[in-house]
Amino acid sequence: MGNLFGVFSPYVGWTSFGVNWSVVFMMGGVLPSSFWLGGYPLIISISELLRGLGREFGSLLSGFQQPGSLLIPSSVLLFIVFSNLGGLLPYVFTSTAHLSFTLSLALPLWLGQILLSSYKQPLWVLGHLVPEGAPMSLGPFMVLIEITSNLIRPLTLAVRLFANLTAGHILVVLLSSTCGGLTTFLGLSILVLLFVLELAVCIIQGYVFSTLNILYFSESETKVMVLK
Amino acid sequence: MFGFGELPKEYNVKIHGPYDPAVYYGPKDTPLSEVKLGQLPAWLSRRSKNPVDWVRAGSRGYWRWSHKYLFPKHSGIVPVVQMAVGLSFFFWALNMSDIRKHKLQKYHW
Numbered sequence: 171m172g173n174l175f176g177v178f179s180p181y182v183g184w185t186s187f188g189v190n191w192s193v194v195f196m197m198g199g200v201l202p203s204s205f206w207l208g209g210y211p212l213i214i215s216i217s218e219l220l221r222g223l224g225r226e227f228g229s230l231l232s233g234f235q236q237p238g239s240l241l242i243p244s245s246v247l248l249f250i251v252f253s254n255l256g257g258l259l260p261y262v263f264t265s266t267a268h269l270s271f272t273l274s275l276a277l278p279l280w281l282g283q284i285l286l287s288s289y290k291q292p293l294w295v296l297g298h299l300v301p302e303g304a305p306m307s308l309g310p311f312m313v314l315i316e317i318t319s320n321l322i323r324p325l326t327l328a329v330r331l332f333a334n335l336t337a338g339h340i341l342v343v344l345l346s347s348t349c350g351g352l353t354t355f356l357g358l359s360i361l362v363l364l365f366v367l368e369l370a371v372c373i374i375q376g377y378v379f380s381t382l383n384i385l386y387f388s389e390s391e392t393k394v395m396v397l398k
Numbered sequence: 399m400f401g402f403g404e405l406p407k408e409y410n411v412k413i414h415g416p417y418d419p420a421v422y423y424g425p426k427d428t429p430l431s432e433v434k435l436g437q438l439p440a441w442l443s444r445r446s447k448n449p450v451d452w453v454r455a456g457s458r459g460y461w462r463w464s465h466k467y468l469f470p471k472h473s474g475i476v477p478v479v480q481m482a483v484g485l486s487f488f489f490w491a492l493n494m495s496d497i498r499k500h501k502l503q504k505y506h507w
Contacts, residue, residue: 256485260486262485
């Protein structure tokens with residue numbers, strides 16, 4: 171890597187296509203299928219975690235939880251967390267530190283919700299552009315603000331994840347450049363603390379992404395939309 | 399397609415019992431660790447030249463690793479560390495052509 175952002179480059183010198191993107195396919199192999207009926211310790215612990223998260227996600231769906239409604243948020247959470255944690259390993263490419271990747275996660279999820287709710291209950295969607303309790307004189311402005319806030323959701327979802335991961339990696343690269351001289355001990359101690367922070371950020375960002383997805387989904391969902 | 403997802407042709411549930419993806423059910427041969435150096439060309443010539451069989455061999459190796467390190471009740475953190483090291487090594491090897499140039503650089507990021 172010849173510059174500060176070289177660590178984010180998916181391209182390798184010996185080929186013209188981004189071979190580093192192959193990490194995306196490997197994230198599916200992090201939780202292998204079980205051989206025995208009871209599962210194995212790693213998948214049992216992750217299942218327990220998902221069960222707890224499922225209770226929390228279910229409460230966010232405000233009573234309109236259907237069978238399978240937590241599958242997408244749970245799998246997106248695991249995928250993002252494992253991609254983020256993999257990026258902390260030496261030499262491993264961080265796929266979530268690219269806007270193209272995070273946007274390709276956020277945009278279909280958001281667009282699907284918008285299209286579904288617009289198709290099933292267009293009047294309800296239009297009616298909710300003016301929040302309850304807002305004065306009618308502010309109606310036109312509220313509509314514009316609500317439309318803007320709705321349209322900007324996929325961008326915020328994608329940029330939040332991308333910016334957090336990119337900033338963390340850049341900080342690590344910059345701090346590591348201080349090591350090797352007189353400031354090695356200071357640089358190393360700050361690096362250790364930063365690494366702990368990065369671990370937390372990796373998990374929290376995945377949690378925030380999927381929680382916000384559930385919130386946006388629950389906002390667009392009513393009893394009319396419960397599929398039979 | 400190519401037999402992926404299907405049971406091996408040599409497998410017979412009445413003879414071999416429950417299917418284990420880590421076991422090779424074809425004709426038995428000397429394990430590589432017991433092959434003498436002079437017997438190596440003959441041993442290599444007996445291997446299948448079909449890439450699908452190479453993928454199957456890799457799959458069996460993966461299941462053998464899983465049986466030994468992942469599925470035991472008290473496996474601990476070992477499989478996680480091995481997966482992490484394996485992933486790091488894979489990407490180190492993949493990016494070696496760029497990493498090798500770091501030594502020649504005046505300023506390192």
